[in-house]
Amino acid sequence: MVSGHGRGSNMAAIIEACQSGEAPATVGLVLGTRRDAPALERAQQAGVETVVISPKRFEGDDSAYADAVLTALAQRKIDLVCLAGYMRILPGPVVAACRNRVMNIHPALLPLFGGPGMYGEHVHEAVLASGMKLSGCTVHIVDEQYDTGPIVVQLAVPVEEGDTPATLAARVLEAEHRAYPAAVRLFAQGRLRVEGRCVRVLPEDAVQ
Ligand code: GRF
Numbered sequence: 001m002v003s004g005h006g007r008g009s010n011m012a013a014i015i016e017a018c019q020s021g022e023a024p025a026t027v028g029l030v031l032g033t034r035r036d037a038p039a040l041e042r043a044q045q046a047g048v049e050t051v052v053i054s055p056k057r058f059e060g061d062d063s064a065y066a067d068a069v070l071t072a073l074a075q076r077k078i079d080l081v082c083l084a085g086y087m088r089i090l091p092g093p094v095v096a097a098c099r100n101r102v103m104n105i106h107p108a109l110l111p112l113f114g115g116p117g118m119y120g121e122h123v124h125e126a127v128l129a130s131g132m133k134l135s136g137c138t139v140h141i142v143d144e145q146y147d148t149g150p151i152v153v154q155l156a157v158p159v160e161e162g163d164t165p166a167t168l169a170a171r172v173l174e175a176e177h178r179a180y181p182a183a184v185r186l187f188a189q190g191r192l193r194v195e196g197r198c199v200r201v202l203p204e205d206a207v208q
Pocket of ligand 1: 006007008009010011084085086105106107173176
């Protein structure tokens, strides 16, 4: 799922991983909120079906929006939902119906630098202001709040002298493109077990 004018670089990394066989999965649908999002064109070029469900169409009726999303997912028998530049809170009924089957990627090392207002360059500005020498990205399970769900994969990158929010964002994005496909691969291999706040990753030979 992408929202707004999402550019879709993480979405593209996931599609590529699935099409190359790196992740034993098929991307069955890219769900957007706006028809003119670059991500949707990118998905179509990769041969992936796209559907637009605009929350605006439901005029604030979150449960009608949730129903439309759930119907689109059910029709295609979607097992895992990846939020990839979906900058909204996912409606509660979708989270509940797909418990532990929705992931998101955040451009920092959660639980630091997450929560409402922490998106885009705000995240990297906050990291630089903090003086931290490391940043990175987090793929996590989505729960009812922003950026709080159990952590699946994290990759760290250094914060370098002279970094700007843009240079740090570019370094983190490169890590995102490795972390998200890795998380999808683990899910598709059946190797993730959510236990409270923690996600246990089973060894590859434990699930064959
Ligand atoms: C990424 O930085 C991701 O961490 C955040 O939204 C951005 C999406 O970028 N959730 P892209 O559309 O995948 O290029």
